[in-house]
Amino acid sequence: MPHSQPSPDQLTHKIPVGISACLLGENVRYNGGHSHSDYCDKILSHYFDYQKFCPEVAAGFGTPRPTLRLEGNPDNPRMVFSKNSEEDVSDVFMAASNKYLENLSHLDGYILMKKSPSCGMERIKVYQENGHPHMQRSAGLFTKALQQRYPLLPVEEDGRLNDPALRENFLLRVFTHHDFRHSLGEDAKMKDLIAFHSRYKYMVMAHSQPIYRKLGRMLSGNDKRPFNELKTAYFDILMTTLSKPAARKNHCNVLMHLVGYLKHAVDVSVRKDILDVVEQYRRGEVNLATPVTLLHHYLKHYGSEYINSQSYFIPYPSPLGIRNTV
Secondary structure, eight states: OOOOOOOGGGOOSOEEEEEEGGGGTOSOSTTSOOOOOHIIIIIGGGTEEEEEEOHHHHTTOOSSOOOEEEESOTTSOEEEETTEEEEEOHHHHHHHHHHHHTTOTTOSOEEEOTTOTTTOOSOBOEEOTTSOBOSSOBOOHHHHHHHHHSTTSOEEETGGGGSHHHHHHHHHHHHHHHHHHHHSOTTOOHHHHHHHHHHHHHHHHHHOHHHHHHHHHHTSSOOOSOHHHHHHHHHHHHHHHTTSOOOHHHHHHHHHHHHGGGTTTSOHHHHHHHHHHHHHHHTTSSOTHHHHHHHHHHHHHHSOHHHHTOTTTOSSOGGGOGGGOO
């Protein structure tokens, strides 16, 4: 039966996430080595149940192996070995990748190896016949196929996870994706979608006020589409909206809205102190965790069940300390 998910701090299971095998220390790179990521393997592994995969090994290219690169049209490049561009291995590569891609609907995210002609998300060189790269770059062939097959799946490169804003955004999307998938299973009804939206209102507002209003209208009862069609459209809009980090000014707008829930519960001087901290965050003097933690403290004592159920307060596990960095 559909049910509301516990907050990320209360989850008793790990979330299924795909990952390039080399990032977990598997010796699958072209040189027989790996690209071990401490952050993925030692930190995120506490929360993620990894499904590891190397498309080049799956294609039978072996380890070690000659280096691969992309050539031809940047919109539809072919994969070749760097020292033998006459041999197009694209079909062999994609046959193995496509077989794997058939069975990933249970995943809530994917972490990929940067700069790889197979797994890179962006900026992968595509070479011309004269040996020089095109100005236009591409995604790796596996990643391009992954994103075409699962366009709403949160995907990120390991290198980009070093950027605090991109790291925060990826984790936000992974836990949201997981929550939606489990809260709105095959037996879900309209009340379940409304309950989900009720918990995500302020998270959506932090990313886009126009989309916040649009999703509200979708669930107001005036949209006559069949439920499954409405659910699909809602999820598409939600994940697309969350795909870019929220702006600081939007966070401030949400925080001031939330302070309004304390209007009749705490002294005006307390609300002023909280708003002063929000203003400090607006100026970049403190991180997001500071006003959110302060506000959540008072709302846990004086706020309603509705406001305390907002995913905005705990969108990912607190021990990760993500909001201390943005």
